[in-house]
Amino acid sequence: xxxxxxxxxMVGQAIAGRLDALGHDVTLGTRDPQGTISRTERxxxxxxxFAAWASGHDSVRLTTxxxxxxxxxxxxxxxxxxxxxxxxxxxxxxxxxxKVVIDIANPLDFSNGFPPTLFVKxxxxxxxxxxxxxxxxxxxKALNTLNADLMVDPTTLGEASTVFVSGNDATxxxxxxxxxxxFGHTDVIDLGDISTARGTEMLLPVWLRLMGALGTSAFxxxxxx
Amino acid sequence: xxxxxxxxxMVGQAIAGRLDALGHDVTLGTRDPQGTISRTERxxxxxxxFAAWASGHDSVRLTTxxxxxxxxxxxxxxxxxxxxxxxxxxxxxxxxxxKVVIDIANPLDFSNGFPPTLFVKxxxxxxxxxxxxxxxxxxxKALNTLNADLMVDPTTLGEASTVFVSGNDATxxxxxxxxxxxFGHTDVIDLGDISTARGTEMLLPVWLRLMGALGTSAFxxxxxx
Numbered sequence: 418x419x420x421x422x423x424x425x426x427m428v429g430q431a432i433a434g435r436l437d438a439l440g441h442d443v444t445l446g447t448r449d450p451q452g453t454i455s456r457t458e459r460x461x462x463x464x465x466x467f468a469a470w471a472s473g474h475d476s477v478r479l480t481t482x483x484x485x486x487x488x489x490x491x492x493x494x495x496x497x498x499x500x501x502x503x504x505x506x507x508x509x510x511x512x513x514x515x516k517v518v519i520d521i522a523n524p525l526d527f528s529n530g531f532p533p534t535l536f537v538k539x540x541x542x543x544x545x546x547x548x549x550x551x552x553x554x555x556x557x558k559a560l561n562t563l564n565a566d567l568m569v570d571p572t573t574l575g576e577a578s579t580v581f582v583s584g585n586d587a588t589x590x591x592x593x594x595x596x597x598x599x600f601g602h603t604d605v606i607d608l609g610d611i612s613t614a615r616g617t618e619m620l621l622p623v624w625l626r627l628m629g630a631l632g633t634s635a636f637x638x639x640x641x642x
Numbered sequence: 643x644x645x646x647x648x649x650x651x652m653v654g655q656a657i658a659g660r661l662d663a664l665g666h667d668v669t670l671g672t673r674d675p676q677g678t679i680s681r682t683e684r685x686x687x688x689x690x691x692f693a694a695w696a697s698g699h700d701s702v703r704l705t706t707x708x709x710x711x712x713x714x715x716x717x718x719x720x721x722x723x724x725x726x727x728x729x730x731x732x733x734x735x736x737x738x739x740x741k742v743v744i745d746i747a748n749p750l751d752f753s754n755g756f757p758p759t760l761f762v763k764x765x766x767x768x769x770x771x772x773x774x775x776x777x778x779x780x781x782x783k784a785l786n787t788l789n790a791d792l793m794v795d796p797t798t799l800g801e802a803s804t805v806f807v808s809g810n811d812a813t814x815x816x817x818x819x820x821x822x823x824x825f826g827h828t829d830v831i832d833l834g835d836i837s838t839a840r841g842t843e844m845l846l847p848v849w850l851r852l853m854g855a856l857g858t859s860a861f862x863x864x865x866x867x
Contacts, residue, residue, distance in 0.1 A: 539759050539847065578866040581848075608851045616848030622764065623806075623841030626833045627865060636867035641803040642856060 421446050421489035423482055423504045425453050426460070427565045428521055429495035430470045433477050435569035439599055443477045446485030448507060454479055486512035491519070491592070492554075498524040498536065498543055502550055514553035517589045519596075520544050520614075521560045521568070523621050532625045535618065544583060544614030555589035557582055558614035559597065562624065564634040571637060572601045578637035579604045583613040606640060646671050646714035648707055648729045650678050651685070652790045653746055654720035655695045658702050660794035664824055668702045671710030673732065679704055711737035716744070716817070717779075723749040723761065723768055727775055739778035742814045744821075745769050745839075746785045746793070748846050757850045760843065769808060769839030780814035782807055783839035784822065787849065789859040796862060797826045803862035804829045808838040831865060 422433040423446040437443045447453045456466045471479060486492050486508035496504045501522040505513065524543040525533040537543055544558035559582045560568045571578055580602050582590045594605045608616060620638065628634045647658040648671040662668045672678045681691045696704060711717050711733035721729045726747040730738065749768040750758040762768055769783035784807045785793045796803055805827050807815045819830045833841060845863065853859045 534764050538764055538844075574866050576866050578864075606852065606855055608848070608855050613848075613851045613855075616851040619763075619844040619847050622844045623833070623838075626838045626841040627831065630831055630833050630838075631865075631867055633867065636865050639803075639864040639866045640852060640856075640861050641799050641801050641864045642858065642861035 418442070419488060419490045420444070420493065421485035421491075421508075422493045422495050423447075423485065423508060424495035424497075424500065425467050425479070426495070426497070427462075427464060428568070429493075430467075431565035431569050432493055432495055432521070434470075434474055435600060437474060437477050444485040444488060445477055445479045446482040446504070446508065447479060448482065448504070450479045450481060482507040483509050483512060486516075489516065491517045493519045493521065494547070495521050498522050498526075501543060501547060505547060505551060510551050510553065513551050516554060517592050518547070518551065518554045518556045519560070519593055520547050520556055520558050523561050523618055525621065532622065532629075535621065538619055539615060542612070542614040542618050544611050544618070548585065548611045555584065555586040556611055557584035557586075557589050557593045558611065558617060559583070559593050562617050562620050563637045567635065567637055569600050574635070574637060576639070577603045578639040579606055580637075581606050581608050581613075581617050583608045583611050583617060585610050604639070643667070644713060644715045645669070645718065646710035646716075646733075647718045647720050648672075648710065648733060649720035649722075649725065650692050650704070651720070651722070652687075652689060653793070654718075655692075656790035656794050657718055657720055657746070659695075659699055660825060662699060662702050669710040669713060670702055670704045671707040671729070671733065672704060673707065673729070675704045675706060707732040708734050708737060714741065716742045718744045718746065719772070720746050723747050723751075726768060726772060730772060730776060735776055735778065738776050741779060742817050743772070743776065743779045743781045744785070744818055745772050745781055745783050748786050748843055750846065757847065757854075760846065763844055764840060767837070767839040767843050769836050769843070773810065773836045780809065780811040781836055782809035782811075782814050782818045783836065783842060784808070784818050787842050787845050788862045792860065792862055794825050799860070799862060801864070802828045803864040804831055805862075806831050806833050806838075806842050808833045808836050808842060810835050829864070
C-alpha cells in the first residue's frame with residue numbers, strides 16, 4: 418500500500434521503517450524536508466539526527482506533508498500532540514479526503530514540566546479534533562498507548578498484549594486492524610466511535626507514571642478477560 | 643484487623659464480605675444506619691436492598707460513619723466519588739488520623755449522562771483531595787480500576803492481572819499491598835505518591851468504553867513487561 422507517515426521523530430521513524438520492511442511504499446512527510454535532512458545535532462530528547470535514520474532507509478522518500486499525503490492511499494499522523502492539526506492542515510484536506518488517517522498523536526502538554534498534562538481530555542479528544550477538522554477523512558485513533566518500538570513489534574514483550582482502535586468508520590478500522598496484525602498485534606479491541614479516543618488518550622497519565630515506577634517504557638496494557 | 647468500610651453499595655458489600663471471610667473484624671459505616679437497613683426497594687442500579695446482603699453477613703456490624711471509623715485500625719472508603727469527602731468528614735478527622743485510609747472511590751460525574759466524565763482529573767485527583775482534607779490520614783488509592791467482584795477475587799479471570807497503589811506513606815502502601823495479596827492479587831504496582839492517583843482515576847474513561855465494547859465488566863488491566 419502507498420502510505421504517508423507524517424512526522425519524522427521516533428514514532429514516525431519506527432512506523433515508516435516497519436511499513437517499509439513489510440513491503441509498503443512509504444513516504445515520510447515533514448514541514449521542511451531540506452531542514453530535516455540537513456540537521457546534524459541531536460534533538461531535545463537526545464535522539465540522533467534524522468539523516469542517520471534516513472541513510473539506512475533509502476527506499477523511504479522524505480518530502481513535504483502535502484506531497485506525502487497527496488500520493489498516499491493511507492496516512493499515518495505520527496506528530497506530537499501540538500503538531501497534529503498543523504501537520505494535517507499542511508497535508509491538506511483534499512489530500513486526506515476519503516482516506517484512512519491513523520492518528521497516533523497524544524495531546525501532551527509539557528508547558529508545566531514533567532509529567533505532562535493533557536491539553537484536551539474527558540469531554541473531547543485530539544482524535545475527535547482531527548476528525549472534526551477533516552470531516553472527509555476516515556480517522557482511526559490507534560497505537561498511542563505504547564512506545565514506538567512496541568507499536569511496530571509487540572512480540573518483544575514475550576506475551577500478547579492489547580492495542581485499541583477508535584473510529585467512526587468500520588471499514589477504516591478493519592484496514593487499521595489488518596495493519597496492526599501485520600505488525601504482530603494479536604489483540605486489537607475496537608472501542609467504538611472516535612469519541613472513545615478520550616479513553617485511550619487518558620491512558621497516558623498512568624502510562625507515564627508506570628514508566629517512572631517500572632524504570633522502562635517497555636511495557637504495555639493487556640486487557641485480561 | 644479491625645477494619646471500617648465506609649459505604650454500603652456494591653463495592654462496600656464486596657470489600658466488607660471478603661474481609662469478613664478472611665477473618666477481619668469488619669464494621670460497615672453509613673450515613674443513616676436505620677435508613678440503610680430498613681430500605682426494601684432496589685437501588686437505582688437495580689441492586690437488591692442492603693438488608694438482603696446483611697442477612698447473610700451477621701458478623702458485619704452496620705453503624706454510623708463516625709462509629710465505624712472510631713473503632714477501626716484501617717478505613718476503606720467505598721463510597722461514590724461525590725460521596726467520598728462527605729462520608730470521610732462524617733467519619734471525622736480525629737477517627738482517621740494516623741490510620742491507613744484506602745480510597746477506592748472514582749470521581750465520576752453522571753450529571754451529563756453516560757458515559758460519565760470525571761469531576762477532577764489530570765492536574766488533581768480525588769485521592770489527593772482526600773489526602774489534603776485529612777492530612778493526618780495515610781491515604782492509599784487502590785482498587786478503583788476493576789469491578790467489585792474482581793477487586794476482592796481476581797482469580798476468577800483465570801490469569802494474573804495488575805492492581806495499583808498510590809500514596810505518600812511507604813508503610814501504609816505495604817499494609818495495603820498485603821491486604822490486596824490476601825484477596826488474591828499477585829501483581830501490585832506501587833506507582834508512587836498520592837498524585838499518581840491521577841493516572842489510575844483517569845483509567846475510568848477507557849474502562850467504561852471497554853465495558854461497552856466487551857459487553858462485560860469482568861476484565862482487568864494487566865501491565866505486561
